[in-house]
Amino acid sequence: MMARPPLNRRLDGLGTTIFAEMSALAAATGAINLGQGFPDTDGPESVREAAVRALRDGRGNQYPPGTGVPELRTAVAAHQRRFYGLDFDPDTEVLVTAGATEAIAAAMLALLEPGDEVVAFEPFYDSYAACIAMAGAVRVPLTLRAPDFRPDLDALRAAVTPRTRLLLLNSPHNPTGMVLTRAELTTIAELAVERDLLVVTDEVYEHLVFDGEHTPLISLPGMHDRTVSISSAGKTFSFTGWKVGWVTGSRELVAAVRTTKQFLTYVASGPFQYAVAEALALPDTYYAAFREDLRTKRDLLAAGLTDAGFQVYAPQGTYFITTDIADLAPGVDALTFCRELPEKCGVVAVPNSVFYDHPDAGRTQVRYAFCKREDVLTEAASRLRKAFTG
Numbered sequence: 001m002m003a004r005p006p007l008n009r010r011l012d013g014l015g016t017t018i019f020a021e022m023s024a025l026a027a028a029t030g031a032i033n034l035g036q037g038f039p040d041t042d043g044p045e046s047v048r049e050a051a052v053r054a055l056r057d058g059r060g061n062q063y064p065p066g067t068g069v070p071e072l073r074t075a076v077a078a079h080q081r082r083f084y085g086l087d088f089d090p091d092t093e094v095l096v097t098a099g100a101t102e103a104i105a106a107a108m109l110a111l112l113e114p115g116d117e118v119v120a121f122e123p124f125y126d127s128y129a130a131c132i133a134m135a136g137a138v139r140v141p142l143t144l145r146a147p148d149f150r151p152d153l154d155a156l157r158a159a160v161t162p163r164t165r166l167l168l169l170n171s172p173h174n175p176t177g178m179v180l181t182r183a184e185l186t187t188i189a190e191l192a193v194e195r196d197l198l199v200v201t202d203e204v205y206e207h208l209v210f211d212g213e214h215t216p217l218i219s220l221p222g223m224h225d226r227t228v229s230i231s232s233a234g235k236t237f238s239f240t241g242w243k244v245g246w247v248t249g250s251r252e253l254v255a256a257v258r259t260t261k262q263f264l265t266y267v268a269s270g271p272f273q274y275a276v277a278e279a280l281a282l283p284d285t286y287y288a289a290f291r292e293d294l295r296t297k298r299d300l301l302a303a304g305l306t307d308a309g310f311q312v313y314a315p316q317g318t319y320f321i322t323t324d325i326a327d328l329a330p331g332v333d334a335l336t337f338c339r340e341l342p343e344k345c346g347v348v349a350v351p352n353s354v355f356y357d358h359p360d361a362g363r364t365q366v367r368y369a370f371c372k373r374e375d376v377l378t379e380a381a382s383r384l385r386k387a388f389t390g
């Protein structure tokens, strides 16, 4: 036995991610996996074929340029112009990363000094806590509360101290499905300007907004030079295993993130970068059909969960539904519930409680992913109904 635990103290308690734990449980029990957020159907055939072509033609099989292949950087810039009217120079203001996960890590490592405070909404996507910790910074949670999970903007203002360096925002928000309104974003932007804060925005669900619309914070006044915008192909094109993400922002911020990114992976996903460049150029009908498909699935699963007795918090965006089990399983916490669910009825879900610094706020919240085939969602709902309504 070593005298001292091998994992450094900053990462104490971060162990195995809940997604890995719950996917392993699904594999071991053969349960339907509505835990980890990945689709059970691949994205467009034309995009998959584009990856095969790139691989066969020898494009991207050797190290691509450190900033990403020019075709993809140009396509990202064109996407930002087409959907949001934003102009970025593909050579200096766009950076390709190994998924949004690497972009978040690289941004935290590039922009934070040890001891800096980072304000972020809780429940947080789990890599946020880890990346803030790896940078030696301190996370300051701003709790989003049921039923609508809207941020308390006065509390946000109060959470900013002279040590606050950065706001880490996620909208559409995983796991709650909350989508920040333009008015909320405007207030946040004004605060960032007033207090001279950097903002990192995780927008991986930008094309999955069912109610309202997605507004990139970087489009608001005063934000261009202080915002790092992050997105990824995984969710929008249903290829989560390809790990192609990107950062857009000012030349100075992108250069800072590039500096750390170089020493994390340097580069990744060569041939897939070419395929994602083609995917981004798909017509508007692709994006609309993708959203409408997920809207149907959201409604299907929400109705099934309601029938089974869960309190359902309908998401405005993302492909997750947060539910509350307090009435259904009195006295049971979400983690215990999720660990027992596969055995009880052959379904896997994720406990939101692990995404909180104040676990009491999410003690009875359980998240279900609905990026699955309709027959799978129907079967899962039927199993839950039988298990909980007899």
Ligand code: PMP
Residues within 6 Å of the ligand: 037, 098, 099, 100, 101, 102, 125, 170, 174, 202, 204, 231, 232, 233, 234, 235, 240, 243, 244, 245
């Ligand atoms: N941010 C959020 C909010 C997510 O849900 C995910 C999971 N897809 C990621 C980042 C990571 O994205 P990627 O798979 O592109 O690394």
Ligand code: GLN
Residues within 6 Å of the ligand: 017, 019, 020, 035, 036, 037, 038, 174
């Ligand atoms: N984003 C996915 C989710 O929230 C998980 C990705 C991962 O496992 N890292 O379910």
